[in-house]
Amino acid sequence: MIDPAEIEAGTRIAQSAPLPQQVWLTRLVPRTTLHSGAILAIIMAILVYIFLWRTTIGYRIRAVGLNPHASRYAGVPVSFYQALSLILGGAFAGLAGSVEVLGVQHRMMEGMSGGYGFSGIVAALFGQLHPLGAIPASVLFGGLLVGGNKMQRAVQVPSALIDAMLGLVVLFVVSANIWARKRARRREING
Amino acid sequence: MAELFTLPVLLGILYSGIRLATPYLYAAIGETFAQRSGVLNLGVDGIMLMGAYSGFYVAMKSGNLWLGLLAAAGTGILMGLMMSVVSVTLQAQQGISGIGLQLFGLGLSTLLFKTTLGGVKSISGFSPVKIPLLGDIPGLGDVLFNHNVLVYGAFLLVPLANWVLNRTTFGLKVRAVGQNPKAADTLGVNVTLIRYITVTLGGMLAGIAGASLSIALINLFQENMTSGMGFIAVALVYFGSWRPVGVMWGALLFSFVNALQLWIQVLGIPLPSDLAVMMPYILTILALTFAANRAQTPAALTKPFERGEN
Numbered sequence: 001m002i003d004p005a006e007i008e009a010g011t012r013i014a015q016s017a018p019l020p021q022q023v024w025l026t027r028l029v030p031r032t033t034l035h036s037g038a039i040l041a042i043i044m045a046i047l048v049y050i051f052l053w054r055t056t057i058g059y060r061i062r063a064v065g066l067n068p069h070a071s072r073y074a075g076v077p078v079s080f081y082q083a084l085s086l087i088l089g090g091a092f093a094g095l096a097g098s099v100e101v102l103g104v105q106h107r108m109m110e111g112m113s114g115g116y117g118f119s120g121i122v123a124a125l126f127g128q129l130h131p132l133g134a135i136p137a138s139v140l141f142g143g144l145l146v147g148g149n150k151m152q153r154a155v156q157v158p159s160a161l162i163d164a165m166l167g168l169v170v171l172f173v174v175s176a177n178i179w180a181r182k183r184a185r186r187r188e189i190n191g
Numbered sequence: 192m193a194e195l196f197t198l199p200v201l202l203g204i205l206y207s208g209i210r211l212a213t214p215y216l217y218a219a220i221g222e223t224f225a226q227r228s229g230v231l232n233l234g235v236d237g238i239m240l241m242g243a244y245s246g247f248y249v250a251m252k253s254g255n256l257w258l259g260l261l262a263a264a265g266t267g268i269l270m271g272l273m274m275s276v277v278s279v280t281l282q283a284q285q286g287i288s289g290i291g292l293q294l295f296g297l298g299l300s301t302l303l304f305k306t307t308l309g310g311v312k313s314i315s316g317f318s319p320v321k322i323p324l325l326g327d328i329p330g331l332g333d334v335l336f337n338h339n340v341l342v343y344g345a346f347l348l349v350p351l352a353n354w355v356l357n358r359t360t361f362g363l364k365v366r367a368v369g370q371n372p373k374a375a376d377t378l379g380v381n382v383t384l385i386r387y388i389t390v391t392l393g394g395m396l397a398g399i400a401g402a403s404l405s406i407a408l409i410n411l412f413q414e415n416m417t418s419g420m421g422f423i424a425v426a427l428v429y430f431g432s433w434r435p436v437g438v439m440w441g442a443l444l445f446s447f448v449n450a451l452q453l454w455i456q457v458l459g460i461p462l463p464s465d466l467a468v469m470m471p472y473i474l475t476i477l478a479l480t481f482a483a484n485r486a487q488t489p490a491a492l493t494k495p496f497e498r499g500e501n
Contacts, residue, residue, distance in 0.1 A: 118290060118293075118294060121287070121290055122287075122290070122291070122294070125287055158301065158302050158305040158306065160297075160298045160299075160301035160302040160304075160305065160414075161298065161302050162298065163294055163295075163297055163298025163301065163302075164294070164295050164297075164298030164299040164302055165298070166291075166294050166295075166298065167237070167291045167292065167293070167294030167295025167296070167297070167298055167299075168291070168295055169291075170287060170288070170290060170291030170294060170295075171273075171277050171283070171288055171291040171292065171295065174277065174281075174283035174284050174287050174288045174291065175276075175277050175281040175283045175288070177282075177283060177284070178281050178282050178283070181282075
């Protein structure tokens with residue numbers, strides 16, 4: 001799969017030949033990399049919301065996550081739904097990779113995922129594990145990553161600063177949950 | 192394939208396997224303590240990176256490898272304390288806080304690397320120490336008893352950890368806290384303190400694991416040089432059923448397969464290199480699927496403890 005032209009030029013990153021232009025995702029705004037994959041992402045987020053909150057299968061997936069024992073007692077095959085959600089999650093991760101190839105890079109190259117998978121986990125958490133919440137969360141994290149790259153080019157601050165900040169953001173967000181839980185408990189006690 | 196089964200190559204695989212197992216051993220033994228007390232620290236990889244960086248930087252600037260090691264241990268302690276505050280005191284969800292810590296360590300070590308070192312530099316790390324008598328055994332002597340001091344330390348840590356966990360009051364408290372924190376609390380064991388100690392100890396060992404890479408085995412620092420070793424270390428704890436000796440066998444098995452694939456590439460055996468690199472990881476997935484003994488899981492693993500709650 002490796003592009004012969006690249007082997008000749010000797011860039012040390014393994015990459016494939018570029019894809020034919022017919023399969024590229026349409027660029028929405030000229031001279032930017034904003035492509036139709038972004039619209040697809042929003043549509044998928046809405047579809048997942050409908051799937052999880054408006055269908056029986058989605059209801060069972062949420063039930064299994066909230067209380068596996070109660071779900072089993074109610075006759076829901078727990079491992080089946082856990083496997084199903086993992087498979088669907090895998091499908092979406094694959095979609096993410098293909099959108100990146102078809103919309104941005106237009107070829108396959110080594111290390112192209114660039115840790116997006118981990119940032120994806122963070123974005124999901126930031127969106128309160130809700131498909132619609134994932135939309136603003138992903139825009140925020142995308143913005144941070146792009147801003148980090150810009151910062152690196154403009155003022156030579158390494159973009160790794162953004163990674164470190166993302167890490168701290170995660171730590172603060174999960175730590176802050178304790179106050180939300182405490183408030184909920186107080187409300188429970190006080191009725 | 193035949194060239195693989197000659198004595199020098201097999202001894203070579205054994206030698207590199209033992210070397211490669213070293214960082215995994217430090218990190219995984221430390222993680223064993225944390226998990227036995229009920230805290231899953233997924234941030235080991237980030238701590239290793241910070242340990243690798245600080246060990247390397249201090250060793251390079253001071254010219255003293257032991258100071259570097261001390262710095263790595265200190266950094267690990269700080270990162271471990273950070274994880275303790277987040278996971279124990281603030282009761283954060285442990286899987287996610289670990290990823291946060293990993294991202295933080297990855298980002299900060301890369302940032303420091305780029306601002307203070309600029310590029311990849313190398314130093315001369317700990318040199319091999321031959322153990323008298325044992326090191327003179329023909330063939331095996333060089334393979335087993337001619338390593339640097341951090342390699343010996345990693346393997347001595349296994350019986351030590353085993354003894355601490357199973358034969359001391361502290362170890363008993365750690366196991367009790369991981370199994371049933373409520374009962375332990377009732378009997379006057381300070382659950383929070385024990386968890387702080389184990390997670391911080393785990394952080395220290397992860398820092399040393401990172402330093403074993405940057406000042407003893409590879410002798411340079413590079414952006415993301417652990418490339419996920421910390422996550423493998425966490426998997427090894429599951430593989431070893433939360434027992435130091437089991438963890439050691441897991442680390443050795445993983446490292447031998449890793450050494451095997453490196454030698455396959457060195458010898459030019461026609462096997463796609465990417466496939467070879469995947470071998471140890473495929474093995475890890477298979478081993479975790481079929482060999483892991485889930486009955487040994489500390490019952491309170493990933494569950495924060497709060498007095499007066501069920």
